[in-house]
Amino acid sequence: MDSIFAPKSSSISTLSSSAFISRFLEASSSRKFSSLTFAGSRPFRYSSFSTTFAMVSNDVSKPKIITGDFGYVLEDVPHFTDYIPGLATCSNPLQDNPAYSVVKQYFVHVDDSVPQKIVAHKDSPRGIHFRRAGPRQKVYFDSDEVHACIVTCGGLCPGLNTVIREIVYSLFHMYGVTRVLGIEVSYCFDLDSNLRLQFRGGGYRGFYARNTIALTPKVVNDIHKRGGTILGTSRGGHDTSKIVDSIQDRGINQVYIIGGDGTQKGASVIFEEIRRRGLKVVVAGIPKTIDNDIPVIDKSFGFDTAVEEAQRAINAAHVEAESVENGIGLVKLMGRYSGFIAMYATLASRDVDCCLIPESPFYLDGEGGLFEYIEKQLKENGHMVIVIAEGAGQELLSESKQSRNQQDASGNKLLQDVGLWISQRIKDYFSRQKTMAINLKYIDPTYMIRAVPSNASDNVYCTLLAQSAVHGAMAGYTGFTSGLVNGRQTYIPFHRIIEKQNNVVITDRMWARLLSSTNQPSFMSDKDVTEEYISEEKKEEGPATQLLDTGNCADGVLGNKEVSSV
Ligand SMILES: Nc1ncnc2c1ncn2[C@@H]1O[C@H](COP(=O)(O)OP(=O)(O)O)[C@@H](O)[C@H]1O
Numbered sequence: 001m002d003s004i005f006a007p008k009s010s011s012i013s014t015l016s017s018s019a020f021i022s023r024f025l026e027a028s029s030s031r032k033f034s035s036l037t038f039a040g041s042r043p044f045r046y047s048s049f050s051t052t053f054a055m056v057s058n059d060v061s062k063p064k065i066i067t068g069d070f071g072y073v074l075e076d077v078p079h080f081t082d083y084i085p086g087l088a089t090c091s092n093p094l095q096d097n098p099a100y101s102v103v104k105q106y107f108v109h110v111d112d113s114v115p116q117k118i119v120a121h122k123d124s125p126r127g128i129h130f131r132r133a134g135p136r137q138k139v140y141f142d143s144d145e146v147h148a149c150i151v152t153c154g155g156l157c158p159g160l161n162t163v164i165r166e167i168v169y170s171l172f173h174m175y176g177v178t179r180v181l182g183i184e185v186s187y188c189f190d191l192d193s194n195l196r197l198q199f200r201g202g203g204y205r206g207f208y209a210r211n212t213i214a215l216t217p218k219v220v221n222d223i224h225k226r227g228g229t230i231l232g233t234s235r236g237g238h239d240t241s242k243i244v245d246s247i248q249d250r251g252i253n254q255v256y257i258i259g260g261d262g263t264q265k266g267a268s269v270i271f272e273e274i275r276r277r278g279l280k281v282v283v284a285g286i287p288k289t290i291d292n293d294i295p296v297i298d299k300s301f302g303f304d305t306a307v308e309e310a311q312r313a314i315n316a317a318h319v320e321a322e323s324v325e326n327g328i329g330l331v332k333l334m335g336r337y338s339g340f341i342a343m344y345a346t347l348a349s350r351d352v353d354c355c356l357i358p359e360s361p362f363y364l365d366g367e368g369g370l371f372e373y374i375e376k377q378l379k380e381n382g383h384m385v386i387v388i389a390e391g392a393g394q395e396l397l398s399e400s401k402q403s404r405n406q407q408d409a410s411g412n413k414l415l416q417d418v419g420l421w422i423s424q425r426i427k428d429y430f431s432r433q434k435t436m437a438i439n440l441k442y443i444d445p446t447y448m449i450r451a452v453p454s455n456a457s458d459n460v461y462c463t464l465l466a467q468s469a470v471h472g473a474m475a476g477y478t479g480f481t482s483g484l485v486n487g488r489q490t491y492i493p494f495h496r497i498i499e500k501q502n503n504v505v506i507t508d509r510m511w512a513r514l515l516s517s518t519n520q521p522s523f524m525s526d527k528d529v530t531e532e533y534i535s536e537e538k539k540e541e542g543p544a545t546q547l548l549d550t551g552n553c554a555d556g557v558l559g560n561k562e563v564s565s566v
């Protein structure tokens, strides 16, 4: 289906991808699917639907959208062949690899795709799909030709080293590649004293520095046991043309970029520049975010580890709180704009009485407020545990204009310490009330939960992400993020990864589950649940049949906007 494109003059190609997709799905769902009939042993007799696939646009700078029968939409990723004609291919060396040759059908079929939503109604169109990740029969690189590099950007996350290790192992052991560079932290040294003088930074900044490290299986063998990233990381410092110059100058033709939402935006513009220059260079993203704020994917690697690590802080807070009279244990967890860590840590723990996240506004005083709830809990149980995400309640903190506008080097808003603020407010309230003396212990494990090595399940997940990225790169796909969708590895175009942020949707079932688990007030009346709190997806879907059903994924899979309602 790759080769069948609509003519360039197609009127549809003038629509944006999302406008096209929504019109297409609308049209598909308005067709009479009930006209499908069962005929003998064949499940369906198709009505007059076209059986060919039509690509909406062959303009290389536009999203690749391929449509098919029954409302099928493939949001495809770019491929070298979109902008470089006449490239040679060769057989995938994996077919001679003993580890793979025993496995039948290990190559992914060219038409395999993975649905974004797996909950369907009998009349619903097949909907959006992503290209399934995995090894292809034909590859667009000779092993000797590959010169890869790996860079890690943004904040730390458990599993970064595992991803680095597995990219290196996959390139070496599956594809016989021997040249892999790590874009590394670089320092200036005072030659006399040998003192480190200037930190130039890893991450995107590393592209401007001379320092790189040759990554071999031997070098990376043990790194998954360590937290952090052996390559170093940084924020800010993204100069697209300087980065692409550096890639070109070094003769790099596969760039693996591990990072969060900011990083993937950076990767997207690097890819655009590479395509503009017509270079045969793959740009492959691996999504990293401790906050789980990247959309589309089921969850980010390292998230499970972070939630697990957060349990230690919550346990400590609980032990402290229950050991004294009117004890309050307060734990602040990461989550700048997305409260997933706090939500999952709370659900996992069951010792938490109140979880506060950025997506769910709360108030302190008066009926239904936090103070009233704390007082009630202390009277009934003698202690309580509160988990607060770092981005929660920021609108309540009195800010000076200066602090309001503070940003980090990447342009992310610098937050005020909500943990310290709320501790003080709680203490002030009870000392004013004089109804009871409280004993509050504030625990801030912020960096501890992301600086640890990844746990077993994250290690496996990191391995799959890394291997998928390498298979995709060798197959000539580019401008993609390797991601898990409904439990399957896929290639997701950058524009879908960077178009919005993944947030907890407080009108979804997962938040309702948390509220019923903690029994905390929702701090909202029905009237408050305005448009603002309904997910974008729900708005697109129109009036809900059930308020709390965004309907996507299987139970047990982490909740992002799509998967949280199960
Ligand atoms: N909109 C953007 N366009 C290009 N590069 C960006 C953009 N936003 C962030 N970056 C780059 O991505 C890197 C990491 O971004 P940051 O927000 O710090 O972390 P994360 O990727 O983890 O969200 C930084 O080096 C930054 O310069």
Ligand SMILES: O=P(O)(O)OC[C@H]1O[C@](O)(COP(=O)(O)O)[C@@H](O)[C@@H]1O
Binding pocket: 153, 154, 155, 156, 260, 261, 288, 289, 290, 291, 334, 335, 336, 390, 408, 450
């Ligand atoms: O102090 P740093 O290194 O900027 O990191 C703090 C921020 O990093 C985060 O973990 C998010 O980082 P990313 O944007 O890199 O995913 C936030 O939760 C937190 O506010």
Ligand SMILES: [Mg+2]
Binding pocket: 154, 260, 261, 262
């Ligand atoms: Mg980020």
